[in-house]
Amino acid sequence: MFSEKFLLADRVLQVAPSPTLAVNAKAKALRAAGADILNFSVGEPDLPTPAHVCAAGKKAIDDGRTRYTPAAGIVELREAVCAKLRGEQGWEYTPDDVQISCGGKHGLYNIFQAVLNSGDEVLIPAPYWVSYPPMVQLAGGTPVIVPLKQENRFDIEPAALARHATTKTKAIILNSPSNPTGAVYSQAALAEVAKMAYEEGWLVVTDDMYEELFYGEGRVPHILHADSRLKEQTVLSNGVSKSFAMTGWRIGYSVGPREIIRAMNKIQSQSTSNPAAPSQYAALAALTGPQDFPRQLRDAFIPRRAYFVEALESIDGVSCVAPMGAFYVFPNFSSYYGKSYNDKVIDGSVALADYFLSEAQVASVPGAAFGADAFIRFSFATSMATIEQGMGRIKQALAALR
Ligand SMILES: *Cc1c(COP(=O)(O)O)cnc(C)c1O
Numbered sequence: 001m002f003s004e005k006f007l008l009a010d011r012v013l014q015v016a017p018s019p020t021l022a023v024n025a026k027a028k029a030l031r032a033a034g035a036d037i038l039n040f041s042v043g044e045p046d047l048p049t050p051a052h053v054c055a056a057g058k059k060a061i062d063d064g065r066t067r068y069t070p071a072a073g074i075v076e077l078r079e080a081v082c083a084k085l086r087g088e089q090g091w092e093y094t095p096d097d098v099q100i101s102c103g104g105k106h107g108l109y110n111i112f113q114a115v116l117n118s119g120d121e122v123l124i125p126a127p128y129w130v131s132y133p134p135m136v137q138l139a140g141g142t143p144v145i146v147p148l149k150q151e152n153r154f155d156i157e158p159a160a161l162a163r164h165a166t167t168k169t170k171a172i173i174l175n176s177p178s179n180p181t182g183a184v185y186s187q188a189a190l191a192e193v194a195k196m197a198y199e200e201g202w203l204v205v206t207d208d209m210y211e212e213l214f215y216g217e218g219r220v221p222h223i224l225h226a227d228s229r230l231k232e233q234t235v236l237s238n239g240v241s242k243s244f245a246m247t248g249w250r251i252g253y254s255v256g257p258r259e260i261i262r263a264m265n266k267i268q269s270q271s272t273s274n275p276a277a278p279s280q281y282a283a284l285a286a287l288t289g290p291q292d293f294p295r296q297l298r299d300a301f302i303p304r305r306a307y308f309v310e311a312l313e314s315i316d317g318v319s320c321v322a323p324m325g326a327f328y329v330f331p332n333f334s335s336y337y338g339k340s341y342n343d344k345v346i347d348g349s350v351a352l353a354d355y356f357l358s359e360a361q362v363a364s365v366p367g368a369a370f371g372a373d374a375f376i377r378f379s380f381a382t383s384m385a386t387i388e389q390g391m392g393r394i395k396q397a398l399a400a401l402r
Helices: 020-032 051-062 075-089 103-115 132-138 158-164 187-200 228-233 258-269 277-288 293-313 349-360 384-399
Strands: 098-101 121-126 142-147 169-174 203-207 234-239 252-255 376-379
Touching: 020 349, 051 277, 075 098, 075 252, 075 277, 098 103, 098 258, 103 132, 103 203, 103 234, 103 252, 103 258, 121 132, 121 158, 132 142, 142 158, 158 187, 169 187, 187 228, 203 228, 228 234, 252 258, 293 384, 349 376, 349 384
Parallel strands: 121 142, 121 169, 169 203, 203 234
Antiparallel strands: 098 252, 234 252
C-alpha cells in the first residue's frame, strides 16, 4: 500500500479535519437509528428562499441563461453589488472591482489564493469562523490566532493584534457580526485597528456575511467608515446565502482593489470558470428586488435570541454574551469541564457536545472548532419550540454531571 504521505500533498496533510464532522456524523447516525435529535448545529436560516428570488432563478433557466458567464460574474449582478454599497454605505466601486463567486466561502478562498505568499502571516481573531485557518494554510500562508475575550464581549482588541503582529503580517480578517460569537466590533476599537492596518500596510479582509442580521440600531460599524483611506487595501467579502436564505444557490461576492479582483478572476477562470448562471440571476433578483426579507429574518430571530440567552444564563455556572448579530449563541460551559458521567470525564467542548448529543439528543458544535474550547455554539435558526425543548434537555443533562 502507498502511504498517505506518498499519495497526498503536504498542503492537504497540514489541514486538520473539522471537529464538527465527528458530531455531525454521529447526529446523522443517531437520527437514522430513530433518535429524536434536536439540531442546533446548522449554520443556515430556517426560512425558504423568497419566492420572487426562486422565480427569477426559474425564469433564467427558461430564458436559456444556462451557459458560461464572464469569469467575474454577470455585469448586471456586479453593478447591483456596486449600487447596494453606494446606497447603503456611500462607497464608490465599479463592476471591475467586484467578483461574483460560488458562495462567500469561495470568494474568501480566492482572496487568500490571490494575495498570500508562502510564509505570509494572517491575523485571525478567535473565536473564528472554522474555515479561515485552513483557507490561509491552503494558500501557503500562516494563520496567527489572536484570542478575543468574553469579558470584552469578544470585541476586536487592537492591543492583542499589536502583540501578534510581526514583519511577516500580510493581512487581517475581520468578521463582524461574528460567527460563532455574534459579536459586533465597536466603532472605537475599529478606529484603532484601522490606524494600525493603515500604518503597517496590512491588507484588510472583512467578512460581512451577517451585516443584515444586526440586533442594534442602524448599520453595523465597519472599518471603512473608521478610515476611508483603507479602501485601497481592503477586500470586502459578502453574499446572499444568509441574508436571503440562499445557502444552496452558492453566490457570494468580493469587492476591493481592482488588481486583487483581477488576480482573483484569473484564479476563478482557471478553476470554476464562473458561478452557476441561473443562481447569478436569482441573486440579482435578491439584491435589486424588495429588501424586506433580511429584516423579516432578523425579526423572526429576535424572540429566539432573547429566550436562548436568558435560559442559558439562568443555568448555574453557564455564562452567555448576548449576540449582537448573526443567529448563534456561544455560551461558556467551562465550569462543567472536569465533571463526569458514567465514569467518562467531560474534558472539553468536544466531549461536552458529544455528551449533549448522546445523552440529551441535542446536536451542537464544540467551541474547539472555532478555536475557543470553553464554549459551545448553538444556532437559533430553528423554531422556538425546538429551542424550548432543547434548553430543557440541556439543563437536565448538565444537572446529571458529577
Ligand atoms: C456562512 C458563512 C460564510 C459563507 O457562506 P457561503 O454559503 O459560502 O456564501 C462566510 N463567512 C461566515 C462567517 C459564514 O458564517
